[in-house]
Amino acid sequence: MARYNPKDTEPKWREAWAKADVFKTGEINDGRPKYYVLEMFPYPSGRIHMGHVRNYAMGDVVARYKRAQGFNVLHPMGWDAFGMPAENAAMERGVHPKGWTYDNIAAMREQLKSLGISVDWSREFATCDPEYYGKQQAWFLRLLKRGLVYRKEASVNWDPVDMTVLANEQVIDGKGWRSGATVEKRKLTQWFLRITDYADALIDGLKTLDRWPDKVRLMQENWIGRSKGLRFKFQFDGEAPDGMAEGLEVYTTRPDTLFGASFVGIAPEHPLAERLGLENSEVQRFIADCRKGGTSEAEIESAEKLGYDTGLRVKHPLDPSITLPVWIANFILMDYGTGAIFACPAHDQRDLDFARKYDLPVKPVVLPNGEDPETFQVGKEAYVGPGKIFNSHFLDGMDVETAKAEAVARIEATGQGQGATVYRLRDWGVSRQRYWGCPIPVIHCASCGVVPVPEDQLPVALPEDVTFDKPGNPLLRHPTWRHTTCPSCGGAAERETDTLDTFIDSSWYFARFADTKAAEPVGKAAADYWLPVDQYIGGVEHAILHLLYARFITRALKDEGLVSVEEPFAGLFTQGMVTHEAYKNEAGEWVEPSDVVIKVEGNSRSATHAKTGAPIVIGDIEKMSKSKKNVVAPEDIFEAYGVDSARLFVMSDSPPERDVQWTNAGVEGSWRFTHRLWNEFDSQPAGDFAHDDSDEAALALRKAAHKLIGFVTDSIEGFRFNSGVARLYEFLNALKAAPAANGDGTSASNAVLAARAEALNILARLVAPFTPHLAEEAWARIGGEGMVVNAPWPKADPALAADDERVLPIQINGKRRGEVKAKAGAPDDEVTKIALADPNIMAHLEGLTVRKVIVVKDRIVNIVAN
């Protein structure tokens, strides 16, 4: 018997798989049902981390399982390869982003391959391949023609030192994350995608995604933020200011509280405010003060409400005898609704805070149930609950919902406004003043305006001779690249130097995988066959941005006739992170796990430094990160324990959707399992043995093996890998306990050896998705046909998988008092008779009267007695 040695075994089988090209995707419509499993593709940072191991191991379990089930499986891999880190490397170390990126890809490809994942590598691509982003430019231009792409002036976060636009996430406490410079708001002309055109479709489509986590669907729904309300125009009392002759338009979701209005508020960026600012330096100063406030959470939380009374007044839309003052208020956002509101302080907390500060009227119009209209008052808290409308003329006595409908109807009847649906979602700004991204394929011509690059000139490729010694966009300062001729008039013109947000790159890659050689952006026949992705797997951190963008682009591409599906991902699974304890020395510096020695005494643990012996503080369990030094490198683990043990551990320790805590002891448990598993295979004697089901031990083993098939199958289907692995452990324990095989197998009966042979044959196939290399070696050891990777998923014999005898617990008044053995499906009265005859039960029923006996077939007996 030889000890299992993953170091030799694992590479051997990876080579065998590659040589036989077993993971090559089948042709479309090859007769088998299709299954498309995809993990979110990685950013090529240079090395894989444990999070990747977990993500790709999960996808691999599904892919291998589905292949064994007879599906035509598409399981591709690619690289989300554009983005800032490549440019940062260029600035910091003088390497070219392209070289840096492709070097990283090469390194990570080797690491991923060493994981033994069943990927069809022939379909690999990177989003920075001109071949890929050229196709992206092609569909981008088609969306431009469709009117889904437009330019507008928008305010952006501008880093004055790096001379670039920053995403909101890159602004930390008002400063650029790299330069540390105070970020300015600048108005720039930017490219946008009309995602808001699809707001309704994106919300309504969520209902069809029944294999998505509810959490993610809810997050998207909230993000899109559909609200129904009323949009109407206030007319000015007296002469309207310049440009406002039509009135001042506001949006509200509470038209029922119109009679509680005490003032009208406009955002500091509102055109009316800006106009007033031109004439009045006091207004100008006020607006400037409002801009100073930061956007961090704490600042918004504590920000004082600020207001400026413009002196203008407007007429109440339902009673012109009432007039309301117009204030400029810092808490009103220009980019939601109309940038202007009517305020009802009694029933909105922000309005109330403002009204109290500036001593404006607070008039309640919704009476909570049980309150007296004469005495009800609003103090420091606005009342936002249900109730009856009062103090509101014709709305009096209505409930809130009825009053909303009535108020909308009245306003619509007077022509002052209309019921309206407003979204929180904004159009998607996709311009980036960056080099390492997909160039926006348009040309600016002085006489023709914006002209799309003709399709036969695509891709618009990035120039490679660029410099990073100065801040700003290298494309802008490149001596020749942007100078070109207008495709329309032939005159001198300039290329667009903005590149696309990298979220565009990842919004359609799954469709390209269907046919990576297609001349069109998406190969229609292949995409129609493969899409949607049946199972998508990735981190929950992409719940909103990536998954929403991909849904939007899919719908846009569908309307453009490029794909046939509306939703890209039929099934979504969001897996948890890989965490690890973080350690600190007495000076408060982070210490790497490999330098820490843990001592256990009873239930308490203490730690010391491996080299110095100095005390170490065991900190919290946190996401692995370089800054906290609590990172365990996958390659070190592969080296020490083998790939299968690492895969097995990340699959087994926690439910897949939850975080898994990496521990050395844990992976050692998986390592022990692989050895014990191998030993069982290795101890099975050669030869054909006949089944003999009269042998109790043999039959028990066979039954356990056939039941196991169902357990493991269900656990994979239901993404409960940890439970499936637990069942495999349990079965291995049963196998070891069976009377057999003490080295040479001599003590086992032929019946048991036959049962063992059958069990091992099943077991090898069931563990194959989890520990594929070991399974292959085990399969070979027991003389399995071909490679286990090509073996069909085992089928349970229903007769063997079913229990013919059941052990039913007997409860008295819900407390367990004994058990009864009964044939499966035994009639209730028979089970009752046996239960009541049980001596222990009889003892417990002493002095009690049996009122009722509840028998749940094959499960439980409950005797109700008192």
Add this chain to the structure above:
RNA sequence: GGGGACGUGGCGGAACGGUAGACGCGCCGGACUUAAAAUCCGUUGGAGCAAUCCGUGUGGGUUCGAGUCCCACCGUCCCUACCA
């Protein structure tokens, strides 16, 4: 402020409304060893000699039966946010 998830042994976690704690880790005991590591075997929710009793954050409720369903509270975590 709004929304959501989760509270089970020393730890990670199992449990279609039906035997709570599967499986793993750790601890403890034993075998092997000159010894240790590795490996193997066994015990392990708490109390009790035992019968038995108590146990799934707290308090109520529904049910023959609740970790699971409902209500309230406490705690932890995540998302989102002057969104009118």
